[in-house]
Amino acid sequence: MSEIKAEPADYYNGSPLIPTGNPMVDGVGPASWANRSDTPDMTFHGTAKIVPMRLDPTFSIAKGDPDPRGLPVIAADKVIAGTVIEVWVNRSEPQVSYYEVQLAG
Known part of the structure; x- marks a missing residue:
């Protein structure tokens, strides 16, 4: 598992994540994905x-x-x-x- 390049918008559980790097390549926000089985x-x-x-x-x-x-x-x-x-x-x-x-x- 790789490092999540984002931080919570607030300090409560379930707070949305805000990208801290490039949101188009870091796997959060508009570039997020779900790892799925390759079958x-x-x-x-x-x-x-x-x-x-x-x-x-x-x-x-x-x-x-x-x-x-x-x-x-x-x-x-x-x-x-x-x-x-x-x-x-x-x-x-x-x-x-x-x-x-x-x-x-």
Whole structure:
């Protein structure tokens, strides 16, 4: 575990931490992260929980809903950043988790 480069804003338990170094690289504030296991989340049955839709034919886009695959991804500057190439689904919940995007250029 590394040194936390922050100090409490006050002297009570649960007081927010204020970065004392560079908050963008010191792991506190806007650059904070949680150490997580480098293994995929699994379902109760032992299969990967989040997968591309092409690997699980039990999932599909609802009839009448637009299929995002093939649609452009437009950034805030109105420039096309890429194209959606796949939809990733959460097998434990009936929902889309991520869009896989092929970047332009």
